[in-house]
Amino acid sequence: MHAYSVTDPVWFKLQQSEQETHEAKGVILGDFCIQCHSPIAALTNAITDHKNLTPEVISTLPPQIQEGVTCDVCHSTTHLPESTDIQTAEQNFETADFKLYLDGTRYSIIDDPQDNSFHKSEFHEGYDQSDFCRNCHNLTVNGMDAEVTNFEWEGTSFEAMGSECQTCHMPTYEGYAAEGGPLRENLHRHYFPGVGTSIVAGSENNGLLSAITEILDGSAEVNFFEPIADTVLSNESLKIKIIVSNNAGHHFPSGVTFTRQLWLEVNVSIDGDTIFQSGHLNENGDIYDFYTDPDRIVDPQLNVFNTVLYDAQGDSGIMNVSVEDMVWMNDYTLPVSGSRTVNYIIDLPTVPPEGGSSLDISARLRFRSFPPFLLRHINLNEEVDRLLIWDIDQISTSVVFQ
Ligand code: HEC
Ligand code: HEC
Ligand code: HEC
Ligand code: HEC
Structure with missing residues (x-):
């Protein structure tokens, strides 16, 4: 997903619409979105017309920019900056701080790197610490939590046990870090799995899908x-x-929690005939949350574990409110090292069956990166079919109904 950060069609659409909405209010967003999604574009002031930034424009720029959060961004890092806080009052949106040291050396945690003809290689401390991920994965707006995966992780039993971001997101394997180098037991996978996958036509997602499953x-x-x-x-x-x-090392979902959908699907049937369902999909693939069913008529007992943003005017939801405008967030995510308990009350038929019937109850937890309605809203209709749903856990039981 790091390599995909300025390939993502959703990113381009939202970047453009954010530029337009803010300009209409007299605020220039400038490099605000590009700074974390392609730091080298921001550091080299490569983008001049942010409002018309498209994949075609990006494809004319140097590869280090096209590759988004690329090797050089992480492996030229020599200092770990503080978290990013956006100060909207000063209308200064470009506040991520990258300390990249570009003298041709690449840094990482190998203390006996193999010489090569491409770049000098040097050990640098900190690459195996969560702080390394902090300036991109911890975003506050005027001090208010917006996307704060690092804050969620800090102070947890995961931190106490030495379970850093890399422990889960960069599992180790045995292999060669460089041609001609020694066999090493402590190399790190770079799939960075979470929930996202490429929805660009023809994408293979290579090893990412199995890394996400894992x-x-x-x-x-x-x-x-x-x-x-x-x-x-x-x-x-x-x-x-x-x-x-x-069981994740932070809230579930984390990061861009307002676009994620984590929900419970519940089904109750009597002798195979469904008498209750919640969390099921409509013909467009959407669940009946308040976005698709504002009066909550079809699925009033639906449980979705994500966040809802509110702006100063009291508007809510991802269709109306962006992170930069949020003044309040309702948080329904699963807390770190915690849980949520939810109730369903289901009316049963009033007439008893002849003899005992079987009443079957099942529930599963489902997860996806975007709701289909959001993609359709930004005219990514074909891409909807490439959205994946991950089923995380399920339970079922049968009782006698009489
Ligand atoms: C230069 C900024 C930057 C740094 C540093 C960075 N990330 Fe990311 N990361 C991003 C961006 C931007 C995305 C979203 C890309 C996309 O989905 O288009 C992302 C996506 C991810 C994802 C995928 C999330 C999903 O929804 O599937 C994971 C996991 C992740 N990062 C983990 C890490 C870890 C662990 C570190 C530290 C070792 C780290 N990142 C360092 C910017 C960064
Ligand atoms: C104990 C293992 C563990 C640790 C430690 C951990 N993660 Fe995760 N991470 C997960 C799991 C499991 C998921 C998928 C569930 C979720 O989305 O929360 C995930 C998802 C993510 C996502 C995608 C979130 C989303 O819902 O869009 C990002 C980004 C991420 N992690 C970054 C980080 C960063 C940064 C750190 C360190 C501060 C970190 N993770 C520490 C296990 C871990
Ligand atoms: C988001 C940041 C990030 C990006 C992008 C990234 N790396 Fe890494 N890389 C790391 C971190 C962090 C470690 C050390 C992990 C640890 O020690 O826990 C690492 C380790 C390494 C190592 C040392 C051997 C190992 O596996 O531990 C090599 C070599 C390496 N990366 C090469 C690359 C190359 C080549 C690319 C681009 C294709 C790349 N990295 C992209 C963060 C990144
Ligand atoms: C402080 C760094 C930062 C800034 C600024 C930032 N992002 Fe991100 N963005 C991230 C990270 C990190 C993720 C991954 C979080 C996750 O997966 O939950 C992400 C994820 C996303 C995703 C989801 C991608 C996917 O495929 O799942 C979209 C879309 C996105 N950002 C758009 C934007 C837009 C538009 C802006 C500007 C209004 C912006 N971002 C500004 C760091 C940033």
């Missing part, structure tokens, strides 16, 4: 909070309490 395996758990009675009676309502627990 990191999501066991990342959250779904359980019945209390056992359901063996027998339920007609005329009663069925109460289901489900607990969803988080």
Whole structure:
């Protein structure tokens, strides 16, 4: 996803629309978005017309810019800057701080690097620490949390146990770091899996898909909070309490939590006939959250674990409010080392069946990077079909209904 940070069609569309909306309010965003998504473009002032920045424009620029968060961005880093805070009052949006030392040396944590003819290689401390990721993965707006993966991780048992960002996102393997170099046991995978995948036509996503499957395996758990009675009676309502627990090193989801969808799908059936469903998809692939069903008629008991942004006018949601305008955020994510418990109350048929029927209850936790309606809203209609849903955990049980 680092290599994809200025290939992403969603990024281009949102970057352009943010430039336009802010310009209409008299605010120049300038390099605000590009600074983290292609730091070398920002550092070299390569973008002059931000409003008309398209993949075609980027493709005329040097490869280090096209590659977004590329090798050189991370491996020329010599100092670890503080987190990024956007001060909107001063209308100074360009505040990420990169300390890249560009004298032809590349730094990392190997203390006996192999000589090569491309660049000098040197050991530098800090590459195995979470702080290394902080200035891009910790964004506050006027001191308010917006995308704060590092803050979420700080002070947790993960930090105490030495589980850094790299521990989970850059697992080790044995191999060669350079041609002619020694076999090393402590190399690091660079897939940086989370939830995102390329939705550009023809993308292979190479090893990323299996890296995501691996990191999501066991990342959250779904359980019945209390056992359901063996027998339920007609005329009663069925109460289901489900607990969803988080095993990731930060909130789940994290980062751009306002565009993520993590939700519970629940299905209850009697002898195979569905009598209740929540978290199911409509014909467009959307869940019935307040964006697609403002009055919450179809799926009033739906549980989505993400955030909702509010601006100073009280508007809410990703269609109306961007991070730079937010003054408040409602946080429904799964807290780090924590859980959320949710309830469903389901009316059962009033007429008892003849003999005992089987009442089946199932629930699964589903996750995707964007809701389809957001992609359609920015005219990425074809790309909707390439959005993936990751099923993280599921439970089911059967009881007698009579
Ligand atoms: C120069 C800025 C920068 C630095 C430094 C950086 N990242 Fe990122 N990272 C990004 C951007 C921008 C994206 C989003 C790219 C996209 O999705 O288009 C991203 C995406 C990711 C993702 C994928 C998230 C998803 O939704 O799938 C992971 C995981 C990640 N970064 C982890 C890390 C870790 C761990 C470090 C530190 C070792 C790190 N990053 C350092 C800018 C950075
Ligand atoms: C204990 C393992 C673990 C640690 C430590 C960890 N992560 Fe993650 N990370 C995960 C898992 C699992 C996911 C997928 C679930 C999620 O999105 O929260 C994830 C997802 C992400 C994502 C995508 C979030 C989203 O929902 O869009 C980013 C970005 C990320 N991590 C960055 C980081 C950074 C930066 C750090 C260090 C401050 C870090 N991670 C530490 C396990 C970990
Ligand atoms: C987002 C930042 C980031 C990007 C982009 C990145 N790296 Fe790394 N790289 C790291 C970090 C952090 C480590 C050390 C991880 C640790 O020690 O826990 C590392 C380690 C390495 C090492 C040392 C051997 C190893 O595997 O530990 C080499 C070599 C390397 N990277 C090469 C590259 C190349 C080549 C690219 C581009 C194709 C690249 N890196 C892109 C952050 C990055
Ligand atoms: C402080 C650094 C920073 C700034 C500034 C920033 N981003 Fe990001 N952006 C990130 C990181 C880190 C991620 C990955 C977080 C995650 O996956 O949850 C990301 C993810 C995204 C994604 C999701 C990509 C995907 O495929 O999942 C989009 C779209 C995006 N940013 C657009 C923008 C726009 C538009 C702006 C300007 C208004 C902007 N960003 C400014 C760091 C930044």
